Amino acid sequence: MxxxxxxxxxxxxxxxxxxxxxxxxxxxxxxxxxxxxxxxxxxxxxxxxxxxxxxxxxxxxxxxxxxxxxxxxxxxxxxxxxxxxxxxxxxxxxxxxxxxxxTAYNIEDNELWRRNVVTMTCQVRHGFLRKFNNIVNYCNSKK
The missing domain is CATH 1.20.58 (Methane Monooxygenase Hydroxylase; Chain G, domain 1)
Structure with missing residues (x-):
């Protein structure tokens, strides 16, 4: 395989x-x-x-x-x-x-803001890298 x-x-x-x-x-x-x-x-x-x-x-x-x-x-x-x-x-x-x-595992999880910030940061980073790769591929295809 x-x-x-x-x-x-x-x-x-x-x-x-x-x-x-x-x-x-x-x-x-x-x-x-x-x-x-x-x-x-x-x-x-x-x-x-x-x-x-x-x-x-x-x-x-x-x-x-x-x-x-x-x-x-x-x-x-x-x-x-x-x-x-x-x-x-x-x-x-x-x-x-x-x-x-x-129920929430910890008392801090009731606020959820830290976990939401981490999730949002990962999603923004993924979206940015995807757009950046699309731009690089587009520029390479024009050469």
Missing amino acids: GLSSAIEWWQESQLRILVIASTIIQLLLFLTANRRKHITYPRFRFIVWLAYLGSDAMAIYALATLFNRHKNEDSTEQGNSSILEVVWAPVLLIHLGGQDSI
């Missing part, structure tokens, strides 16, 4: 893997919502903390992958998206909204 076939496999199954990972994280958070208040094992708290912080990032990345895939299909006019992908957008938005049974 060469590098090109591995990249092709990842492009085909990336969205499925991201949706499954996001669902597993949400399920982990749901199942541990009541237990984390009483269990003080450091390893357990660390895993729940990572899941809590990574759940939004995973859902955002999966949504971006979904929208980029549909944008690329519109530009090439293939239109062979599966019916299941239509359902994934609302499911990922529900993941992004969070669950009612999950």
Whole structure:
């Protein structure tokens, strides 16, 4: 299995893997919502903390992958998206909204401003780099 076939496999199954990972994280958070208040094992708290912080990032990345895939299909006019992908957008938005049974992990998370600043900074940086790459590619194509 060469590098090109591995990249092709990842492009085909990336969205499925991201949706499954996001669902597993949400399920982990749901199942541990009541237990984390009483269990003080450091390893357990660390895993729940990572899941809590990574759940939004995973859902955002999966949504971006979904929208980029549909944008690329519109530009090439293939239109062979599966019916299941239509359902994934609302499911990922529900993941992004969070669950009612999950409370904030720390008191600082109730304010959410630090986490929103980090998310916004990452999105702005990604958008800037994407525009910069488009400009560089455009300039190189004109030479």
